[in-house]
Amino acid sequence: MDERRRIPQATVRRLPVYLRDLTEAAAHGVTVTSSSEMAARTGISSEQIRKDLAYFGAFGTRGVGYDTRLLAAEIRRILGIERRVGVALVGAGHLGFALARYSRQEHADVAITMVFDRHPKVVGTRIGDLTVLPVEEMEERVREAGIRMAVIAVPGEEAPGVLAALARAGVEAVLNFSPVALSAPGVHVQHIDLTLELQSLAFFTSLRQMAGAAVAEERA
Amino acid sequence: MDERRRIPQATVRRLPVYLRDLTEAAAHGVTVTSSSEMAARTGISSEQIRKDLAYFGAFGTRGVGYDTRLLAAEIRRILGIERRVGVALVGAGHLGFALARYSRQEHADVAITMVFDRHPKVVGTRIGDLTVLPVEEMEERVREAGIRMAVIAVPGEEAPGVLAALARAGVEAVLNFSPVALSAPGVHVQHIDLTLELQSLAFFTSLRQMAGAAVAEERA
DNA sequence: CACTGTGAATTGATTCACAGCT
DNA sequence: AGCTGTGAATCAATTCACAGTG
Numbered sequence: 001m002d003e004r005r006r007i008p009q010a011t012v013r014r015l016p017v018y019l020r021d022l023t024e025a026a027a028h029g030v031t032v033t034s035s036s037e038m039a040a041r042t043g044i045s046s047e048q049i050r051k052d053l054a055y056f057g058a059f060g061t062r063g064v065g066y067d068t069r070l071l072a073a074e075i076r077r078i079l080g081i082e083r084r085v086g087v088a089l090v091g092a093g094h095l096g097f098a099l100a101r102y103s104r105q106e107h108a109d110v111a112i113t114m115v116f117d118r119h120p121k122v123v124g125t126r127i128g129d130l131t132v133l134p135v136e137e138m139e140e141r142v143r144e145a146g147i148r149m150a151v152i153a154v155p156g157e158e159a160p161g162v163l164a165a166l167a168r169a170g171v172e173a174v175l176n177f178s179p180v181a182l183s184a185p186g187v188h189v190q191h192i193d194l195t196l197e198l199q200s201l202a203f204f205t206s207l208r209q210m211a212g213a214a215v216a217e218e219r220a
Numbered sequence: 221m222d223e224r225r226r227i228p229q230a231t232v233r234r235l236p237v238y239l240r241d242l243t244e245a246a247a248h249g250v251t252v253t254s255s256s257e258m259a260a261r262t263g264i265s266s267e268q269i270r271k272d273l274a275y276f277g278a279f280g281t282r283g284v285g286y287d288t289r290l291l292a293a294e295i296r297r298i299l300g301i302e303r304r305v306g307v308a309l310v311g312a313g314h315l316g317f318a319l320a321r322y323s324r325q326e327h328a329d330v331a332i333t334m335v336f337d338r339h340p341k342v343v344g345t346r347i348g349d350l351t352v353l354p355v356e357e358m359e360e361r362v363r364e365a366g367i368r369m370a371v372i373a374v375p376g377e378e379a380p381g382v383l384a385a386l387a388r389a390g391v392e393a394v395l396n397f398s399p400v401a402l403s404a405p406g407v408h409v410q411h412i413d414l415t416l417e418l419q420s421l422a423f424f425t426s427l428r429q430m431a432g433a434a435v436a437e438e439r440a
Numbered sequence: 441c442a443c444t445g446t447g448a449a450t451t452g453a454t455t456c457a458c459a460g461c462t
Numbered sequence: 463a464g465c466t467g468t469g470a471a472t473c474a475a476t477t478c479a480c481a482g483t484g
Contacts, residue, residue, distance in 0.1 A: 008453060016419035020399075034465065043401050047455060054467055062461040062466045079422045087418065094321065098314035102414055110418040148425040149418070173424040175417055179240075181263055188424035192412060194322060197395055198307065198330040198369070199236035203299050204393040204408035205368040230475060254443065267477060274445055282483045283443045445482080455472070461465090 011052045015075050017042050018049065022072040023107075034065035076109060086113035088142050088171070090162050091153035092122050092132045095177060099151060100127045112151065114141060118158070135162075142169035149173045156180040163187070231272045235295050237262050238269065242292040243327075254285035296329060306333035308362050308391070310382050311373035312342050312352045315397060319371060320347045332371065334361060338378070355382075362389035369393045376400040383407070 021042050025033055035046040042049075053059055053071075056078050060066045076082050089100050089112045100112045117123055118135040125132050133141065142150070150171045152162055159178035166174060167184040176182050176191045183189055241262050245253055255266040262269075273279055273291075276298050280286045296302050309320050309332045320332045337343055338355040345352050353361065362370070370391045372382055379398035386394060387404040396402050396411045403409055 006452095010453065012423045013416070013420045015423070016416040019419065020415070036465085043403070045455075047457095048453090050465095050467060051454080058467065060466050063464050064462075065465065079419055080425060081419060081422050085422050094314050094318035098318060099414060101314065103418060108415070110415070110422055149421055151418075173421045175421055183263070188421070190417060190421055192417065194319060195240070195328070195330075196233070196236040197410060197412065198323060198371075199239065199299055199301060200233045201369055201393045201395055201408070201410055202301050202305050202330055203232045203235070205300060226474095228475065256443090265477075267479095268475090270443095270445060271476080278445065280444050282445080283441065284484070285443065441484105443483090446480090447478105448480105449476105449478070451474105451476070453472100453474075456470080458468090458470105460467085462463105 007055050011055055014044060014048070014052055015079060017044065018052070019072055019075045019079070019109075022066075022068045022075070026068040026072060030068055032065050033068055035060075037065075079109075081109040084108070085110045085149065086145065086147050087111065088114045088116065088138070088145075088147050088150040088166070089153065090116045090135065090138065090150060090166070091158075091177075092117040092125070092127065093153065096151075096153040097127055099153060099177075100130065104128055104130075110149070114145065114147065118154075138162075139165045139169045142166065142171060147171065149175075151175045151177065152182070153177045163189070227275050231275055234264060234268070234272055235299055237264065238272070239292055239295045239299070239329075242286075242288045242295070246288040246292060250288055252285050253288055255280075257285075299329075301329040304328070305330045305369065306365065306367050307331065308334045308336065308358070308367050308370040308386070309373065310336045310355065310358065310370060310386070311375075311378075311397075312337040312345070312347065313373065316371075316373040317347055319373060319397075320350065324348055324350075330369070334365065334367065338374075358382075359385045359389045362386065362391060367391065369395075371395045371397065372402070373397045383409070 018038065021038055022033070035049045038049050039046040057074070059071050059074050087103070087110060089096050092100070092115050096115065100115055103110065103112045113130070115127055115130050115132045116135045116138045117132050123132050123134045148171055150166045152159055152174060154162055156179045159176065159180050159182055163174060163182045163184050167187050171187065173188045174190070176189055179193050179195055181191065238258065241258055242253070255269045258269050259266040277294070279291050279294050307323070307330060309316050312335050316335065320335055323330065323332045333350070335347055335350050335352045336355045336358045337352050343352050343354045368391055370386045372379055372394060374382055376399045379396065379400050379402055383394060383402045383404050387407050391407065393408045394410070396409055399413050399415055401411065
């Protein structure tokens with residue numbers, strides 16, 4: 001199989017689900033598992049799992065299944081997280097604080113390793129064993145550390161400037177929690193917007209009120 | 221147009237983007253706008269915008285465009301957020317705190333209006349003008365208030381029990397920030413998982429390292 | 441005339457169904 | 463016998479292209 005073919009976005013977003021499932025299974029002493037067992041645990045269909053994996057190679061044994069540890073290692077390699085990957089966080093408000101703490105749990109493959117904020121009162125405070133740095137130092141420090149990923153958790157007005165600085169520092173992929181659409185050439189931006197999520201969620205309650213309305217529901 | 225036909229999930233998730241754009245445009249004094257202007261501002265193609273709206277009716281004027289206030293009102297009606305919608309939050313850690321504060325900004329159409337936590341130290345504390353309530357009271361209070369939406373921001377172990385209680389209380393749509401896949405009959409669950417997001421994001425940096433690899437990129 | 445609204449064409453993602461190994 | 467890996471078929475979403483209209 002050729003790694004150079006077109007990989008669906010949807011596949012990339014499912015790989016971490018498989019990784020978590022395999023890691024948990026391995027931790028429970030399961031050494032071999034099948035796509036149907038994974039399907040039962042994750043809610044993703046077994047054909048989907050096999051097809052997703054097939055984009056990257058043939059990792060299973062016919063008649064048997066997959067070696068949990070081996071497949072987990074392959075997925076880490078595919079994602080590029082064989083070694084722990086460091087992420088810069090910009091914005092150390094409550095959200096940023098929560099994200100930093102959560103991402104730094106023990107076995108995390110991807111973790112926030114640098115935190116920046118513009119407020120003098122926040123700079124110098126600690127989040128676990130990290131110290132919040134002034135945003136002025138961001139570009140230089142991120143570049144020097146060779147960090148390629150960042151999380152933006154600042155107010156909307158500040159977000160475009162932050163993204164531009166991150167792009168200059170060599171960051172290639174960004175998770176944006178601010179409520180504005182961001183883009184920069186050569187940077188992959190993923191957007192999570194609480195307001196939009198809550199509003200679209202409302203549709204699924206209002207709908208049920210109007211008897212008979214049909215929606216394309218997500219997979220079971 | 222018949223509201224009863226099959227609405228794509230993707231369409232529902234874009235409606236709030238249009239709503240925000242129209243609200244901002246109206247606030248800037250724009251009374252009429254076209255699908256191509258909206259496209260330029262939101263990054264969603266004009267055909268896509270017209271098709272999404274067409275699922276629900278014909279709201280524009282040919283040769284002219286859309287009345288910003290009127291179309292915004294229509295989208296609020298479609299989403300079921302004509303009146304401010306209340307949401308229950310379960311879990312008042314840093315993440316929950318951030319979500320509650322953020323969702324309660326002045327003009328929010330959907331806002332967290334009740335907060336529950338299981339820790340005695342957190343119960344009774346305040347988030348803005350809300351008081352954190354004990355999770356034991358959740359089912360009864362949510363039912364009594366007629367709340368249909370909830371946000372789960374508790375650790376993975378507690379999440380399944382929380383969802384079950386919310387379902388019993390009549391909640392129909394849930395935003396799940398815990399790292400476990402949840403489901404309950406008759407409840408629409410949307411999942412946001414920071415770990416999975418960061419891991420899939422890593423793919424878009426590792427890829428660039430392997431020269432020549434091709435990925436289905438998101439729309440510009 | 442410039443825009444909306446929409447069938448038709450295309451592209452992308454999922455599911456089916458089975459051949460191929462172990 | 464049981465599972466993977468994969469073309470073919472289906473289903474969903476987007477884009478094209480243009481007819482319809484204020």
